[in-house]
Every structure is written in C-alpha cells, then in structure tokens.
Amino acid sequence: MTARVAAPIASVASALLLSGCASFYEVTIESPIQAKLDVAAYQRVLVAGFVTGGSDDVDANLETVRLLRSQLRTKSGIRVIEADILPLADIAQEQARASGAAAAEAGGDQPGVPQEFPRIRDDKDLAAYEGIFANVNYWKKLGEEYQNPLIVTGTVRFTPHQRSGFVTREQEVYDQLGRRRVVPVRTYMERKGYILRPKFVFIDGRTGTTLYSESFREEILYNASQNTPALSSYFELMDRLVPNFLNTLSTQKIRGTRVLLK
Amino acid sequence: MRRFPLLVAAIVVLVLGVASPVAADARKDAKDQVEFGIAVARKGLWKEAIYRWQRAVEIDPTYAAAFNNLAIGYEQQGAFEKARQAYEKAVALEPDNLLIRQNYDLFKEVNDRSSRSTDR
Numbered sequence: 001m002t003a004r005v006a007a008p009i010a011s012v013a014s015a016l017l018l019s020g021c022a023s024f025y026e027v028t029i030e031s032p033i034q035a036k037l038d039v040a041a042y043q044r045v046l047v048a049g050f051v052t053g054g055s056d057d058v059d060a061n062l063e064t065v066r067l068l069r070s071q072l073r074t075k076s077g078i079r080v081i082e083a084d085i086l087p088l089a090d091i092a093q094e095q096a097r098a099s100g101a102a103a104a105e106a107g108g109d110q111p112g113v114p115q116e117f118p119r120i121r122d123d124k125d126l127a128a129y130e131g132i133f134a135n136v137n138y139w140k141k142l143g144e145e146y147q148n149p150l151i152v153t154g155t156v157r158f159t160p161h162q163r164s165g166f167v168t169r170e171q172e173v174y175d176q177l178g179r180r181r182v183v184p185v186r187t188y189m190e191r192k193g194y195i196l197r198p199k200f201v202f203i204d205g206r207t208g209t210t211l212y213s214e215s216f217r218e219e220i221l222y223n224a225s226q227n228t229p230a231l232s233s234y235f236e237l238m239d240r241l242v243p244n245f246l247n248t249l250s251t252q253k254i255r256g257t258r259v260l261l262k
Numbered sequence: 263m264r265r266f267p268l269l270v271a272a273i274v275v276l277v278l279g280v281a282s283p284v285a286a287d288a289r290k291d292a293k294d295q296v297e298f299g300i301a302v303a304r305k306g307l308w309k310e311a312i313y314r315w316q317r318a319v320e321i322d323p324t325y326a327a328a329f330n331n332l333a334i335g336y337e338q339q340g341a342f343e344k345a346r347q348a349y350e351k352a353v354a355l356e357p358d359n360l361l362i363r364q365n366y367d368l369f370k371e372v373n374d375r376s377s378r379s380t381d382r
Contacts, residue, residue, distance in 0.1 A: 024361060025300055031372055032340040254372050258334045259361045260300050261327035262293065 023262040030253040037202060037212050037248050042150040044079045045072055045249070046205065048142065049086030051129045053120020054159035055194070057230035061085060064156050064198070064238070071242050076250040081146055088153065092132040093117045126155055133201050136208035143205025150249075151203040154213070158234055162192040163221060193221035194230065196237035200245055214248065216241045292322035299331060308338050319351075326355035330362045333369065342373050 039045075047068045052060035065085045073080045096117070118125040132138065139151060171185045199215040218237040222228050246252055299314030312335035318328035333348035349366040356362055 025304060027303060027334070029334060029338040031337050031342075033372075034340065256368055256372060258337070258365050258368065260303060260331050260334060261359075261361060262296060262300065 025260045027258055027260055028255060029258055030255050033247050033252050033254060035247060035249055035251050036214075039078060039150055039249050042078065042148075042205075044081050044147070044149040045076075045152060046081040046083060046142075046146050046149045047072070047152045048083075049088040049153060050198075051089045051092060051120070051126065051132070051155045052157070053089075053126060053155075054157045055230055058158055058234045060156040060158045060234070061088065063231070063234060067235075067238055067242070068152065068245065071246060072249070075246050075252075078150070078249060081149055083146065086153075088132065089117075089120070089129060091138075092129040095132055095135060095138065096128070120157065121159070122157075126157065129155070133203070133210060133213075138208070139203045139205070140208030143203075143208060146205065148206040150211075151205050152200060153203060154199045154201040155197075156199075157195075157197040158230075158237075159195050159197075160192070160230075161195045161219065161221070162190070162224070164188070164190045167191070190224040191221040192224050193219065193228075194233045194237065195219045196234065196241075198238075198241070200248070202248065212248065214244075216244065288322045289325065292318040292325045292328055295321065296325070296328050296331060299335075303331070303335065308335055311335050312339070324355060326352045326359060326362060329355065330359075330365060334365060337369055337372075342369075345369060346373070 047065050050061045050064050052064070054060070062085060069080050069082070072078060117128055120126050120129070133153065143149065143151060165188070166186050167189050168184050168186050170182045173181050173183055175181065196218045197216070199213060201210055202212045203209065204211050218240050220233055220237055243252055243254070295314045295318035299311040299318065302314070303311035312332065315328050315332040315335060318325060319332060322328065329348045329352035333345045333352060336342070336345035336348060346369070349362070349369055352359075352362045353366055
C-alpha cells in the first residue's frame with residue numbers, strides 16, 4: 001500500500017523542492033484502528049484449524065494456523081493456546097455423515113447432507129462443509145476442553161489462477177543525448193498466480209456460538225515465465241490481510257506518510 | 263440621482279480597500295497558527311497541533327492547507343469521520359492541489375481497509 005502511493009508523493013515533493021518551494025513537511029503518522037471485536041472477556045485464543053481447498057502445493061490448514069498463532073503471539077495482548085491443529089474438513093465430513101445416519105435411523109431422509117464430499121475447488125464445494133461452524137455443541141465442547149477461549153477457525157481457499165491481457169509496464173528509453181526516460185508501455189502478457197480467499201470465523205468458546213466472521217480476497221499475478229513457489233505467494237497474500245485479521249481482536253496502528261502544508 | 267452610481271462605486275472601493283487588508287491579516291494569523299501546529303506536530307505533540315489548526319480554520323475558513331493539516335491530525339488520533347470532513351473541505355477549497363489529493367487518497371485507502379466488507 002505505502003509503496004504504491006509513496007512514489008507519487010515523493011515525485012511531487014521532489015518537484016516542489018526543485019522549484020525552490022519548501023512549504024510542506026512530510027510526517028509519519030500512526031492511525032489507530034479500533035478492534036472490531038471486544039475480546040476483554042477472553043484471556044486466551046485458540047486458532048483451531050481451517051477447512052481448506054484449492055492448490056495441493058500448500059498445506060493451507062497448517063500454514064494458516066501457524067501464521068495466525070505467531071502473529072497473535074507477537075502483535076496482540078491475548079495469550080495463544082498451543083494445541084494440535086484440527087483436521088477440520090475431515091471433522092466436518094464425519095459430523096455431516098453422523099447426522100445423516102442419525103436422520104436415516106430415525107426413519108427420515110435428511111436433505112442437504114452429501115454422501116460423498118467434493119474436493120474443495122469453489123464456493124459451492126465449500127458450502128458442504130460450512131455446517132461445522134454452526135455446530136454449537138462441537139465448539140462448546142472444544143471450548144470446555146481449553147477453558148473457554150476465543151476460538152478462531154474458518155475456511156481458506158488458495159487456488160492457482162491465470163489471466164492474459166494487456167498490462168501497462170514501465171520501460172527505460174534513452175534519447176539521442178543519452179538521457180534516460182521511463183515510459184509506460186502497454187503489452188499483451190500471459191500471467192499466472194494465485195487467489196487467496198480466507199474466511200475467518202470467531203467463536204465464543206463458552207457458548208459455541210459464532211461472534212463474528214469476515215471474508216477476504218487477495219490475488220497475485222506474475223509473468224508466466226516467472227517461477228514463484230506457491231508457498232511464497234501464499235505468504236505474500238496472507239501478509240496483505242493479516243493486519244486486518246489482527247484488527248478484529250486488537251487495536252492496530254497503521255503507519256503512513258502524509259504531507260503537512262503551510 | 264446622477265450621483266448615486268458614484269456613491270456606490272465609492273462604497274465598493276472603500277469596502278474592498280478595507281476588506282483586503284483584513285483578509286490578508288486573517289490569512290497571516292491563520293498561517294502563524296498553521297506553522298506553529300506544524301512545528302509541534304513534528305515533535306509528536308499532535309493534540310496541540312490539532313488545536314492550532316482548528317484555530318487556523320476558524321480564523322480563515324478558506325485556508326486549504328490548514329484543513330489538510332487538521333485532517334492529518336485527526337487521522338493520527340483515529341478520528342476518521344472528522345478527518346474525512348476536513349480532507350473534503352481542503353479538496354473543495356483547492357481541487358488542483360496534488361499534495362492534498364495524495365493525502366486524501368492515502369487516508370481513504372486506510373479507512374477503506376478498516377471498514378472493508380464484513381459479515382456477521
């Protein structure tokens with residue numbers, strides 16, 4: 001974010017400086033963004049696990065839990081519970097099958113419970129697993145096991161993506177006198193990358209009910225010839241939305257640069 | 263009756279003659295407040311800076327730079343609604359000022375991040 005807007009500011013600032021006008025001052029500010037959720041009632045947080053889908057190149061459940069735990073440990077005041085990571089997709093399937101079997105035993109047919117769970121590729125596939133977040137008894141039981149913490153769970157889809165089209169990129173050109181200029185050039189490019197779609201669900205470990213949920217979407221594209229490891233892309237995309245995740249639980253300060261004028 | 267236009271012209275000249283120095287004085291006073299505000303803001307004393315810039319916009323409500331600085335001060339304090347109003351005023355007063363626009367764009371980016379789509 002900062003880099004994208006810092007360049008124009010710097011260019012305007014240097015232009016003004018060169019013109020001999022110094023009627024402005026660049027300052028760094030830290031804007032406090034209030035926490036979205038009041039977590040005063042919880043002393044501890046359990047990042048339980050995630051239902052994940054998409055690329056096989058990254059274990060999104062393992063990586064997301066590890067990353068969020070480490071971020072919460074260093075950037076929030078709440079204590080993080082170290083526990084085994086739950087294979088939430090498997091648990092969701094078991095729960096759905098169990099409730100389907102119970103309904104069949106009772107003589108009825110429970111609609112909406114699939115016999116075979118699909119491999120998670122899109123939102124439709126993911127919908128089959130969403131029932132687990134509404135299973136109040138399951139989360140309450142898990143909460144009791146860990147002395148009623150705030151539970152963080154949800155879904156993460158990390159999918160490969162490719163797109164082709166015209167993009168504008170900067171190109172260096174030199175004139176007859178050898179002076180360097182940078183000019184925008186539109187070129188047709190094949191690009192590939194990833195889309196990260198996490199949904200964070202915050203559950204009250206005392207009651208098992210969902211307190212809050214928030215969905216994000218981040219995308220990154222590289223030149224098709226560039227070989228970027230999936231894990232690097234995953235962390236690059238998570239880096240963009242982690243401050244927003246942390247802001248759900250604690251007040252965060254966003255640093256930025258502004259220009260004061262005379 | 264023929265003297266009436268002359269009288270009006272004389273009044274206009276008189277008013278302009280008095281008003282211009284008054285406006286200039288207001289801008290000078292406001293500018294002093296703005297400069298003091300900048301000096302203290304650079305030392306991290308943002309509340310004092312905000313107070314100075316508030317005084318500046320009271321003295322001269324057409325001073326775009328004062329509104330710009332006030333908006334930055336509010337932003338630093340987390341008063342985003344006030345910051346938005348001050349930025350909008352600054353942009354309205356000087357729509358071609360690139361630095362004010364850049365500040366406002368940055369503010370909007372931070373503010374949008376904090377209020378991005380949520381579902382409960």
